[in-house]
Amino acid sequence: MKLGIYIQVPFCQTKCTYCNFHTGVVSRDRYRPYAEAVCREISEYASLNAPTHGAAVDSVYLGGGTPSLLDPSALGNMIEALRQHYQFDPAEITLEADPETVTAENARAWIAAGFNRISLGSQSFDDAELRAAGRMHRRADIFQAVELLRAAGFRNISLDLIAGLAYQSDESWSESLSELLRLRPEHVSIYMLEIDEGSRLGKEALAGGTRYSAGAIPEEDAMAEFYESACARLAQAGYDHYEISNWGLPEKHSRHNLKYWLRAPYIGFGAGAHSFDGHKRWANIHDSARYVECIGQGISPREQIEDVTPEQALEEEFFLGLRRLDGIDLARIERDASAGLRNRIAELRNRITGMASQGLVEFDGARLRIAPDRLTVSNEVLVELLG
Ligand code: SF4
Secondary structure, three states: OOEEEEEEEOEOOOOOOOOOOOOEOOOHHHHHHHHHHHHHHHHHHHHHOOOOOOOEEEEEEEEEOOHHHOOHHHHHHHHHHHHHHOEEEEEEEEEEEOHHHOOHHHHHHHHHHOOOEEEEEEEOOOHHHHHHOOOOOOHHHHHHHHHHHHHHOOOOEEEEEEEOOOOOOHHHHHHHHHHHHHHOOOEEEEEEOOOOOOOHHHHHHHHOOOOOOHHHOOOHHHHHHHHHHHHHHHHHOOOEEEEOOEEEOOOOOOHHHHHHHHOOOEEEEOOOOEEEOOOEEEEEOOOHHHHHHHHHOOOOOEEEEEEOOHHHHHHHHHHHHOOEOOOEEHHHHHHHOOHHHHHHHHHHHHHHHHHHHOOOEEEOOOEEEEOHHHHHHHHHHHHHHHO
16 A cells, blocks of 8 residues: 655644644744754655655645645755655645635745645634634635635645634534535535643633633534534535545545555654554654754654554554444454454454444444444444443
């Protein structure tokens, strides 16, 4: 199977209230040295990625953070570095961009650098929700960004929405969905807000306070209804629901993200980037300043290198594969499993039979999937299954 490449750019203009990713607001002076370090990591460490070095790459994803903050020439240099070390003819090269960072000049430069897909962090079309979430952009920026991207030639744009932002109501959610559908992106992601205890919003939810509007977060039932209404309206509009949080027009499923759910190999570059070569998983150090230092001193930034055991691989097949609406081919997993895994699989099969009778999963004797009306509680279903 062909290889995916992920490049992490861990910088943002501000910190969203709900975010607990390893991203930081840093001086712009640090952008260029970071981009140069990534290029150097690609050049100097690509050869350590056996057995994937020199492999054919069919997807590249620059995520973050907000990679669109970097100068387009710096982004182009990263793509160029990849071209030199891999059989490079990817069908999909995605750049994550925040709406307020899209200008006509940037959009043209991104196309020239080789990007053919933009994942635009739209999140909501309601200014009160965007303001409370600490986002830099407003609804007008989303319309303008999509117009500029289309004018520059992008024919593959993904927009996302978050269900559960503070002040979200039935009306504002419905309005956000309508505006999104009006823009007709090729791909849509809908996330249910998860309140992480380490985020400012999470701390406020635990300790109390009003600064981040934790008290205005909708109830879980309301979030689930938002998600379900999105499922219905996106289906009606011709979008294929292919993963719990993702929908695409025909032929526009995200190739790169599919690799994660199918356990295909991908290599990550940059601070905090994760990799999986089919046998091992590893991550680079999270601290971006330390990452640049390591690369400058010729020290590998990799840590947490671990062999994936057959037991872990089996759990991953379920945990990741069941995020896809198609589910997993249990008959194939049973056929390929080593003798040491037979008992575990038999145990899972028993549990599946019980869960199918409760309507939590659907199983036709070969393919297993989470029941479509249980997708809002998919985490709980997975925990019960693998528990
Ligand atoms: S833009 Fe994304 S990565 Fe950056 S702070 Fe907001 S949610 Fe986190």
